[in-house]
Amino acid sequence: MKFPLTALTAAALITAAPWALAQNVAIVNGKAVPTARVAVLEQQIAATGRPIDDTVRAQLKEEVVLREIFIQEAEKRGVAATEDYKNQMELARQTIMIRSLFTEYQKTNPVTDADIQAEYDKFVAANSGKEYRARHILVEKEDQAKAIIASLKKGGKFEDIAKKQSKDPGSGANGGDLDWAAAGSYVPEFSEAMVKLKKGELTQTPVKSQFGFHVIRLDDERTAVIPKLEELKPQIAQQMQQQKLVEFQKSLRDKAKIE
Template identity: 70%
Template sequence: MKKHFLLATLAAGLLAFGAQGALAQNIAIVNGKAVPKARVEALAQQVAKSGRPVTPEMEGQLREEVIAREVFMQEAEKRGLSASDDYKVQMELARQTILIRELFADFQKKNPVTDADLKGEYDKFVAANGGKEYKARHILVENEAEAKTIIASLKKGGKFEDIAKKQSKDPGSGAKGGDLDWANPSSYVPEFSDALGKLAKGQLTDTPVKSQFGFHVIRVDDIRTAQLPAFEEVKPQIAQQMQQQKLAAFQEELRKKAKIE
């Protein structure tokens, strides 16, 4: 009798140890099915990837989320939803999305944008946008005769801002008295840019400037050395842009190499 009691006690202890071991690996048992801790860890990694810190308070929420998903999954399985055509189509699309995302992530990991690449791109930006910036105004009209009349009126003391508001065909600057704000000459069409570079501060064009948009009357209000952001300020934006360019080139290369019939 005593031997039987000892065996029963030992068996109970082993069962309890087994249950504790299962709980150590699982966060719960839902309707007899174990829910592994690995699911919580995977979900936490996804949250961390999105940029949100996984706090101790959130760990409890993640656990409840994983358990709730298991409950809902079991019910969906019970109803046979995993056998539906719609489910299979959505699963295939999800599989494709995840695999393609992994492909792109793998490419970017193996083909990083280096600091030398970033500095080189910044130097190109400086070369294209450095030098002088002009604070100019213009009045855009459809024909040369009208432009010449405006120039004559301005030379007689006419107010540039008022004429621009009344006669300029440029809806953006016209309402602001022709004001184009500060800009590098390279941001304008060549004819406009060339004329701008020949004017001194406070000077008005003597003759109309013809471009694809019509005829311009231009005045330079001020000139300064270009105000460009420091490399470190724009480094993140340059990195993002270059990564996107590299990825786009990789995608295009794959499409070109693919045999599509």
Template identity: 70%
Template structure:
């Protein structure tokens, strides 16, 4: 009780009401720095994915006090009256308000689990089917391609020729290996020829595309290996959220009367 009276007397001597004093983290050059600034900074950090631990409270307090010191100095120099400052403040105001608009829309129009599942099902339907483990040798002209086919039929190794003669730098160094991929991953001329081949078969005639002349061999075929829903759920949700927001923005533009 005695300590409380002494604290009250000290506060009165300083001209500070106890409730107001309790609400401030410091008084800088006679100006109170409210605790709400610490709370606001903590909230913004949390929104940015950096939750504030109890150990960080002291750092936040120091940061808020430092900002007050620097702001006071800037105001003393009249920088808050400059045109540049006013222009930047207006741009910041617009940015914050627009960000709040979009956040409010997303809160009111969340992406549901049903939305994600429907999008995943569409993805599966579009990408199901076969995948091919193919190799190819890419050369500049038909005659060169025909000679390579003849050499392979005589016993030359496909992989060795790919390493030496293929002009596709990505696969050539790996013996022409294109890894697993669906037929839709390739240009039409290539995929049409590839899907006609069985496991272990090679094209008997060169295949022409915009890149040159191909000799194609299929090493293996399997059913498409697609990721499970749980593996891609965050990416799908983010994609749908972006699409919803883009549609909202477009609707606002279309409704606006611009003269």
């Protein structure tokens, strides 16, 4: 029994590119170039989020035709018999198989919502409490730090001195600003001196650490602002997936017998 074409099917056949309806894109020197090759390239492009239109499809068609021309010439010249080709093919085979192995592992060992919640709870516990916004000027010698403190007491501008004299390139360029951070983010000597200060106060003596001598000013403090789970969930999931993969790789390395 024959079934008539529906209007939708007929329209699809009319609008589809002729080569897309055929089994092959082209015949190159008597050898068929299947449309499946174009489909594979389309999938790779689609995975990047790039839209695929008729112009892109035409470019892909030309690419697979050119590839066939080039591969035929390479075969004529015996490229496949060279050691360089064999070695590169082996590396490519390994890369594809390893990527597939890791993808399969991640599919069968997903990060669960419970895992993410537990990791978030650790983050909250470690970052709760106060946050401080401080500035510092870091110099090599204690005498330099004492001179800076004396200058500040006489009305010197902290930000200007930090830009000129601090050897901390990151904060120095910003007038010594260290932005908001928990006390535990700093080395103990710095942290201990900073938390004793009141808003607007300056350390009266240089603070020595492994980096040199610090002159510290506390600009502000607040209760730590913790992002909600929903905000951090994608980032936590990605980090935990990567950690699982690293542990999987390490377990394989540890179990391997290497002589």
